[in-house]
Amino acid sequence: MTDQRILITGAASGLGLALATRYARDGRRVLLTDLDQGALDAAVETIAAGAGAGVRERLATRVLDVRDDGDWEAARDWVTDAWGGLDVLVNNAGVATGGRFEHLPIEDWDWILQINLMGVVRGCRTFVPVMRAQGSGHLVNIASAAGLLNPPVMASYNVVKAGVVSLSETLRHELEPAGITTSVVCPTFFKTGLAGSFRTPDEAVRRTMEKLVTQSDVPADVIAGRIQKGVEAGRFLILTDREGAVAWAVKRFVPPLFRREARKGAARLLASIARSEREAAAGSPQPTAKV
Numbered sequence: 001m002t003d004q005r006i007l008i009t010g011a012a013s014g015l016g017l018a019l020a021t022r023y024a025r026d027g028r029r030v031l032l033t034d035l036d037q038g039a040l041d042a043a044v045e046t047i048a049a050g051a052g053a054g055v056r057e058r059l060a061t062r063v064l065d066v067r068d069d070g071d072w073e074a075a076r077d078w079v080t081d082a083w084g085g086l087d088v089l090v091n092n093a094g095v096a097t098g099g100r101f102e103h104l105p106i107e108d109w110d111w112i113l114q115i116n117l118m119g120v121v122r123g124c125r126t127f128v129p130v131m132r133a134q135g136s137g138h139l140v141n142i143a144s145a146a147g148l149l150n151p152p153v154m155a156s157y158n159v160v161k162a163g164v165v166s167l168s169e170t171l172r173h174e175l176e177p178a179g180i181t182t183s184v185v186c187p188t189f190f191k192t193g194l195a196g197s198f199r200t201p202d203e204a205v206r207r208t209m210e211k212l213v214t215q216s217d218v219p220a221d222v223i224a225g226r227i228q229k230g231v232e233a234g235r236f237l238i239l240t241d242r243e244g245a246v247a248w249a250v251k252r253f254v255p256p257l258f259r260r261e262a263r264k265g266a267a268r269l270l271a272s273i274a275r276s277e278r279e280a281a282a283g284s285p286q287p288t289a290k291v
Helices: 014-025 037-049 069-082 106-134 155-178 203-214 220-232 242-253 255-282
Strands: 005-008 029-034 059-063 088-091 137-142 180-185
Touching: 005 014, 005 069, 014 029, 014 037, 014 220, 029 037, 029 069, 037 059, 059 069, 069 106, 088 106, 106 137, 106 155, 106 180, 137 155, 137 220, 155 180, 180 220, 203 255, 242 255
Parallel strands: 005 029, 005 088, 029 059, 088 137, 137 180
Antiparallel strands: none
């Protein structure tokens, strides 16, 4: 296990950095990838500052835009030349969009589809042949509880995360005979930088997202630990918190109750958005939306 070779996308911050930190401290070799080399260098310093001697030699970095086939091919070439293969691919890089469906610009759909869904597709397409050739490997695709529960005013985000769940289940069945296992991770809200890249035409929705992320008392490191344990146990669906697990169980086993609560939540949220719009038009202070 200590010789495990792991590539993580979106590893310069948030959950990706938390995963890279945990794996590196456990003696794994980790290739951190992200959009900015400066941010990657800072991530390595962060990991090294809290780890024992020798951790730096187990870390490597590459600039990788998950939308770019050339970047993926270069990462594959580096991995095969430097490590001779890859044991775990963590498709973590992601962004967020939201808002009422009729307000979502098509440009935001294209943006999130290319990063959150096609980025995962490209990563898997790049490394499945490598894993098939070596007869082993593990794909870890970071989705979201939103891909299972489909909350309102999050259509674009829900769709791409549901796509990641569907892709992962397909690959699970298709690749197991080749010795390649798959996990899909579906967290709810935790402390992360995702809200900083959130695109929405609805300011009330933006405030709600920021509140849910910033007020969560669950740090990324805790989520990373639960993911690591789930992956090492070979679990397919990794639900990282009780709230998401309960909601998913209710949806599966008590659908009328789930639909009733979903309708109530949607009505509260949409009423809050409408109230914020009226207050903005009148120049009044706008309270934080509640869901």
